[in-house]
Amino acid sequence: MKVSVLIIVLALGASYCAFAQDIPTLPGKDLEPVSPESVLPLARVCESCHGQDGQSTRDEVPVIAGKPAAEIVAALEAFYYFERHCPKVDYENAEGAIESRSMCDITNELNQQEALALARYFEAAGNGSGQ
Numbered sequence: 001m002k003v004s005v006l007i008i009v010l011a012l013g014a015s016y017c018a019f020a021q022d023i024p025t026l027p028g029k030d031l032e033p034v035s036p037e038s039v040l041p042l043a044r045v046c047e048s049c050h051g052q053d054g055q056s057t058r059d060e061v062p063v064i065a066g067k068p069a070a071e072i073v074a075a076l077e078a079f080y081y082f083e084r085h086c087p088k089v090d091y092e093n094a095e096g097a098i099e100s101r102s103m104c105d106i107t108n109e110l111n112q113q114e115a116l117a118l119a120r121y122f123e124a125a126g127n128g129s130g131q
């Protein structure tokens, strides 16, 4: 009897995990929305790896220009919660120094409103309207 109860509990637990793929948002979802202009300095950081307007020319860095905003946000949330593999890659930071960082490091410094504004920026950049 005890064993079958245990099996039921384990089975329920396993199916819960299988469906619990709704990844939570980044911190700060209740902050003020970030305007398209004020997200530009952050977009420049992304572009130092992902290329101008997200049109990456590096094999190890994906193109994000024109990707639907919802997919970009979902990817950022997945990196933040270590749900996605995040290899470190070298890039040149704003001071011209070479740094090695991963998407997990990057998303650690973003809030949800910044993530939304960045996602809209790169989605639009795919239509040639990036700045």
Ligand code: HEC
Residues within 6 Å of the ligand: 042, 043, 045, 046, 047, 048, 049, 050, 060, 061, 062, 063, 064, 071, 072, 073, 075, 076, 084, 085, 086, 087, 088, 089, 090, 091, 100, 101, 102, 103, 106, 110, 118, 119
């Ligand atoms: C240090 C370099 C670097 C920086 C800076 C960087 N990224 Fe990335 N990004 C990567 C790499 C490498 C991957 C691929 C990771 C993997 O293997 O899945 C990636 C993946 C992504 C993906 C998933 C794309 C896909 O097709 O699955 C998104 C979205 C993304 N980055 C957005 C951003 C945004 C937005 C910023 C700026 C806040 C940013 N990245 C800054 C290196 C970088």
